[in-house]
Amino acid sequence: MTHSLSRTARSLAPAFLALALGVSSLPVAAADAGTAPISLQSTTAQPAVPGVNADLRLLHHTMLGVGGHPVPATTLLLTPKGTPPAGGWPIVAWEHGTTTPGQKTCAPSQTPELDGGLTRNGFKSDYAWQIGQFTDAGYAVVAPDLEGLGPDASTPYPYYSLSSLARSLIAGVVAARAAESRLSDRWAVVGHSDGGHGVLGVEPLAGEAAGLTFVGTVASAPYVAIEAHAARFGADGKAASNEAAAHQGLMMQQFQGALMATGLKVTQPSFEEASVMGPDLAATLPRFRSLCSVAAIGTIDAAVKAKGKAFKGLKADWASQPQMHAFLAANDPAVTPGYTLHQPVLIVQGNADPFVLETLQTQFADKLTADGVPLTYKVYDGADHFSIIRRADADVLDFLRRQFAR
Incomplete structure (x- = not known):
């Protein structure tokens, strides 16, 4: 099913996340009144990833945690080789699926496959392959470890918290803009599995800041219902x-x-x-x-x-x-009262997925459609939880191209 796409929305400020929960424990530099800091602490060069033709850095920064206070966080920033286009590289903020229920070392930045150990332990994720597709297409990729995961994490991982997943992406984009001046002010979100669930929480929080243009959401086998x-x-x-x-x-x-x-x-x-x-x-x-x-x-x-x-x-x-x-x-969009989205959304799902069931995903998509969400929903015959990434790649890239062109 395909539905008409709506206008873009303003979402992020280039260096700070607007204060929604009264946080003021860290100093605010060059921020408007009423904003809370997302502070870039440092950057660390990362080794090259096979098959990914991009420069790779790990950003050390803060984000607004579920406790209402800034917490340490880490985010990978991958930028294409060469000269950016006029206006800078558009940003794909990418969120990984469930790599752990709570172990901080099971994070993308800590594994060469950028998947927190999924491939190493037997689930071929294709996460690095997908990220390489995005950088080859001329997008900068912002990939957070998530709140509570990664080398700097000092608080527990709040698994399935929709606001935490969304704010991990928001903070990563803000930190990336502070670290790299050659990034565009236009961004989209892409996520798989629990990351697909997480990206569904970004648009409702986009009003926390202003200054960047949020253009749409791609959720691959989102873990809902x-x-x-x-x-x-x-x-x-x-x-x-x-x-x-x-x-x-x-x-x-x-x-x-x-x-x-x-x-x-x-x-x-x-x-x-x-x-x-x-x-x-x-x-x-x-x-x-x-x-x-x-x-x-x-x-x-x-x-x-x-x-x-x-x-x-x-x-x-x-x-x-x-x-x-x-x-x-509060956290499952399939049952959240009044949950809706207004910006363009693409959901892709395999009908051979043993973890996220196509029948339940289709019910969720039908509900979004009935509620007027500008949704494109595609089911891929024979695709499972991880093969959906390659099967849907052309459709995902086409969706991103069209949203960034608006």
């Missing part, structure tokens, strides 16, 4: 005709709840895991949170295998627990 995913995986497991499929469904159901409980616990330390899950799943969480994604999934997989149908995991009403219900309502 969490409660519905957990329910579907659980139902599929119960209906499975063989033991392997039954185990897979149960394990994936538990994985959804473990991720959400991890994110909620960071933003609300008073949250008790026992209110939404049994002791077997709760026992996996300390180790689960300390690992990169593939090993973290393996922890739950092993625990479910050990107990089988006797596994005491998510409670039937887990998503109705008041804190969890509020967390999902």
Whole structure:
């Protein structure tokens, strides 16, 4: 389904994020009254990435954290080789998917594939390939590690926090503009999986600052409709005709709840895991949170295998627990009351994706369309959670070209 595209919106200031939460603990230089600092601390040259023809730097800066205070953050800046076009290189702010539930070292800047260990551990992400496509097309790429991840992180990773994911991108773009004068004032966002979820939160926060032109959003297999995913995986497991499929469904159901409980616990330390899950799943969480994604999934997989149908995991009403219900309502665009977007959006989804299910993604896309969102939604036959990146590449590049040309 394709829908008409709307006008551009103003979003970012070139050096500072507007103060939305009353932060004033750091000095503000050359900022308007009422702004909070995103301060570029330093830059570090990074080694070349095979297949990516770009200059690579790691930016050390601050961002507005979920606690309402500036926190340390790191962002990769990749600029094409050679001379920029008139007006500078347009900016693609790119956000990675789930590389970990909570381990700060599982960050793009800490791995040569720019994917926090996904490829190294068995999930070929194609993240570096996609970034190379963008730089080859003449875009500068801003790729944040995310709040709580990366070498400078000093606070926990607030997994699935939509505002944190969005502000990680915003802060990265602001820091990049401070570090590199040859960047354009026009920018778009692209994200995959949980990064696809994260980019869906950028436009609503664009009014925090002014000065740059936000031109659109690309979400690849965005991780939304969490409660519905957990329910579907659980139902599929119960209906499975063989033991392997039954185990897979149960394990994936538990994985959804473990991720959400991890994110909620960071933003609300008073949250008790026992209110939404049994002791077997709760026992996996300390180790689960300390690992990169593939090993973290393996922890739950092993625990479910050990107990089988006797596994005491998510409670039937887990998503109705008041804190969890509020967390999902605030952070999952599929269920957030009144959620909408006004700038052009492209969502791409594979129908062979075992992690983000096409049927649920299509329901989300239909809801956005019904609400008047200027959405282009494309489903790719046979594409899975990672192959969608290459399958949709031409459509993503075409969408970006058209938005930057407006």
